[in-house]
Amino acid sequence: MPAWWGKKSSKSKEGSNQENPHGKNDKKIFSIKENKRRSSLDEAALRKNSPRANREFSGSGGLSAFSGFESDSGEKRGLPLPKPFTSDLGGGGGGVGFGSGSVSVSSVSSSGSSGGEDHDNNQSSNGLFDGYRLCICQLQPRLSVDHKGHGGGSRSPGPGSRSPGPGSRSPVPGSRSPAPGSRAASRPTSPLHQQLGGLSIDSPTGRLEDGKNECHPLPLPPGSPTSPPSLPGLRTTGATEVSTLSRWKKGKLLGRGTFGHVYLGFNSGSGQMCAIKEVTVISDDSTSKECLKQLNQEINLLSQLSHANIVRYYGSELSEERLSVYLEYVSGGSVHKLLQEYGAFKEPVIQNYTRQILSGLAYLHGRNTVHRDIKGANILVDPNGVIKLVDFGMAKHITACSSMLSFKGSPYWMAPEVVMNTNGYSLAVDIWSLGCTLLEMATSKPPWSQYEGVAAIFKIGNSKDMPDIPDYLSNDAKSFIKLCLQRDPSARPTAFQLLDHPFIRDQATTRVANINITRDAFPRTFDGSRTPPALDLHSNRTSANSWDGDFAMKPGVSSNTRALKNPRDDGGMITSMPVSPCSSPLRQHGSAYRNYFSPHSPYAMVGQSSYHVSDPSLHPIRQTTYTHDLFFDTTLLKVQTPGTSPRTRPI
Numbered sequence: 345m346p347a348w349w350g351k352k353s354s355k356s357k358e359g360s361n362q363e364n365p366h367g368k369n370d371k372k373i374f375s376i377k378e379n380k381r382r383s384s385l386d387e388a389a390l391r392k393n394s395p396r397a398n399r400e401f402s403g404s405g406g407l408s409a410f411s412g413f414e415s416d417s418g419e420k421r422g423l424p425l426p427k428p429f430t431s432d433l434g435g436g437g438g439g440v441g442f443g444s445g446s447v448s449v450s451s452v453s454s455s456g457s458s459g460g461e462d463h464d465n466n467q468s469s470n471g472l473f474d475g476y477r478l479c480i481c482q483l484q485p486r487l488s489v490d491h492k493g494h495g496g497g498s499r500s501p502g503p504g505s506r507s508p509g510p511g512s513r514s515p516v517p518g519s520r521s522p523a524p525g526s527r528a529a530s531r532p533t534s535p536l537h538q539q540l541g542g543l544s545i546d547s548p549t550g551r552l553e554d555g556k557n558e559c560h561p562l563p564l565p566p567g568s569p570t571s572p573p574s575l576p577g578l579r580t581t582g583a584t585e586v587s588t589l590s591r592w593k594k595g596k597l598l599g600r601g602t603f604g605h606v607y608l609g610f611n612s613g614s615g616q617m618c619a620i621k622e623v624t625v626i627s628d629d630s631t632s633k634e635c636l637k638q639l640n641q642e643i644n645l646l647s648q649l650s651h652a653n654i655v656r657y658y659g660s661e662l663s664e665e666r667l668s669v670y671l672e673y674v675s676g677g678s679v680h681k682l683l684q685e686y687g688a689f690k691e692p693v694i695q696n697y698t699r700q701i702l703s704g705l706a707y708l709h710g711r712n713t714v715h716r717d718i719k720g721a722n723i724l725v726d727p728n729g730v731i732k733l734v735d736f737g738m739a740k741h742i743t744a745c746s747s748m749l750s751f752k753g754s755p756y757w758m759a760p761e762v763v764m765n766t767n768g769y770s771l772a773v774d775i776w777s778l779g780c781t782l783l784e785m786a787t788s789k790p791p792w793s794q795y796e797g798v799a800a801i802f803k804i805g806n807s808k809d810m811p812d813i814p815d816y817l818s819n820d821a822k823s824f825i826k827l828c829l830q831r832d833p834s835a836r837p838t839a840f841q842l843l844d845h846p847f848i849r850d851q852a853t854t855r856v857a858n859i860n861i862t863r864d865a866f867p868r869t870f871d872g873s874r875t876p877p878a879l880d881l882h883s884n885r886t887s888a889n890s891w892d893g894d895f896a897m898k899p900g901v902s903s904n905t906r907a908l909k910n911p912r913d914d915g916g917m918i919t920s921m922p923v924s925p926c927s928s929p930l931r932q933h934g935s936a937y938r939n940y941f942s943p944h945s946p947y948a949m950v951g952q953s954s955y956h957v958s959d960p961s962l963h964p965i966r967q968t969t970y971t972h973d974l975f976f977d978t979t980l981l982k983v984q985t986p987g988t989s990p991r992t993r994p995i
């Protein structure tokens with residue numbers, strides 16, 4: 345039985361901002377040296393001081409087990425933090441690296457987010473396990489930054505892209521302010537400044553997949569008239585950022601997490617808002633280093649993600665005192681907070697939120713990245729009910745030979761294989777946590793909340809018990825939850841598969857049906873172009889077990905049969921390893937990618953390849969072809985009814 349529980353470190357409540365507005369401090373270079381072979385004393389100190397490390401973990405999976413995350417070499421590495429943005433942004437040099445030196449922080453600790461408007465994470469719904477977070481091995485992301493800028497996501501211009509041409513709104517790279525009269529001088533500003541550019545996601549290469557560092561355009565807060573979608577090709581540079589950063593003022597405290605505080609940011613030049621996540625920098629403090637590393641891990645991942653249900657990363661900044669990450673501001677608070685304030689959600693809300701969470705997870709998992717901390721407190725909701733996944737500090741890109749052995753996550757939402765730390769774990773841990781989050785939304789408490797700490801862990805890890813599922817939920821909801829909470833991770837459906845579960849699928853159907861009803865009632869309010877297409881509304885579903893999807897869940901079907909039909913086990917792609925043996929194989933190799941999906945799978949990707957399920961036994965009523973690009977945010981899927989042409993509906 346793992347004995348790694350520890351009470352969360354106490355955190356003083358923090359009121360609203362008492363610190364200086366952002367961007368007023370002089371910038372300087374920080375250098376943090378991470379030594380893989382640090383002395384045992386240092387290690388002990390780090391464990392003790394780590395914000396996630398309150399108690400030693402004595403379980404399996406020691407440092408030696410983490411070869412996948414070890415430094416490439418045993419040598420000491422200088423780990424300079426980003427140069428001040430006043431440095432030559434266009435030039436090379438000045439690499440930033442939070443080294444790949446591996447530091448094992450074996451502990452349980454607090455997730456501890458709290459405070460501010462959203463009291464998330466410092467008060468669990470039942471008061472138990474308040475803010476606990478398990479972190480058996482603190483994996484250190486490998487981060488290299490150079491001042492050429494940022495390895496961006498899909499919005500990034502090509503590596504070879506140059507400064508904007510005449511008429512561009514961006515200044516000439518290297519300049520420190522927009523040319524007088526240029527549009528850059530007056531355009532709404534991005535909070536992004538000195539990007540921790542060229543961040544290496546935890547890929548085998550430790551770098552961007554194209555192997556190049558590149559600036560990426562600076563997304564503006566949603567609604568900006570000059571945001572990238574409306575200005576394709578627009579790029580900004582650090583020079584613009586210099587002139588605009590100072591306009592971002594740090595406002596009230598929104599919340600507190602293990603690794604820092606989150607403030608509201610207000611742009612006094614544009615009136616726009618963002619969330620500023622900050623970690624205080626104390627260069628010789630191990631806790632500070634740990635926080636920085638975690639935040640850099642978050643930057644590293646977020647900067648490469650672009651999805652409607654994942655909080656948007658705007659940029660980051662290192663000042664003398666703190667590292668700040670600028671994020672899309674999601675004003676509705678977290679699911680956890682909403683549950684606290686308004687009680688359990690009704691099923692249509694759960695359906696809606698789950699669909700969006702799944703959409704974000706499917707995107708994330710398509711990049712072989714596991715979030716590892718899915719729970720209500722890390723799911724924000726905007727005023728329109730749009731879900732945003734946050735807190736990627738523990739997210740991990742799964743690479744070659746690195747089915748994860750570290751323990752990260754929040755106990756009540758933690759998958760059994762994580763608790764037991766047996767054979768490593770994979771993307772499926774997020775599916776388990778999703779099931780827990782559904783129960784959280786339905787009951788306002790996480791599963792196992794009737795048990796205290798160790799007892800809950802025992803229940804999760806050592807028993808065969810299942811959490812209670814409320815009777816009042818529909819059969820579809822129960823079926824969905826049961827699928828997620830299968831103890832055998834290989835038996836859990838993937839996020840992609842779950843998108844086609846009736847609990848999710850029929851919700852979209854219902855929504856479209858409702859829209860059609862509304863259109864009939866108020867025809868003039870529909871302009872036609874925005875009218876969703878009619879969908880096949882038929883369903884032969886009769887019970888919670890009637891959905892087979894790719895998993896034969898019909899009564900009498902053995903678990904073995906189900907497991908065989910799981911794409912994780914099918915096609916020879918993911919068998920002993922929960923994920924591909926190479927980084928992003930689905931992206932790199934079409935054949936491997938195709939193999940990922942069982943021939944029986946209702947899922948098919950377009951962009952690289954498109955598959956159409958033709959086995960009517962699987963979907964006697966409807967054949968479904970998903971047009972979900974694994975790696976880019978495409979939120980459309982096509983539903984094809986036999987004998988009809990594909991239709992499109994949003995998911």
Ligand SMILES: Nc1ncnc2c1ncn2[C@@H]1O[C@H](COP(=O)(O)OP(=O)(O)OP(=O)(O)O)[C@@H](O)[C@H]1O
Pocket residue numbers: 454455456457458462463464465598599600601602603604606619655671672673674675677678721722724734735736737
């Ligand atoms: N983009 C955002 N918009 C609005 N509020 C946010 C945003 N990001 C975070 N918050 C608030 O700040 C709190 C802490 O944020 P977050 O969970 O990301 O910090 P953390 O240090 O990573 O936490 P954890 O302890 O879970 O690792 C959240 O619970 C939420 O209330």
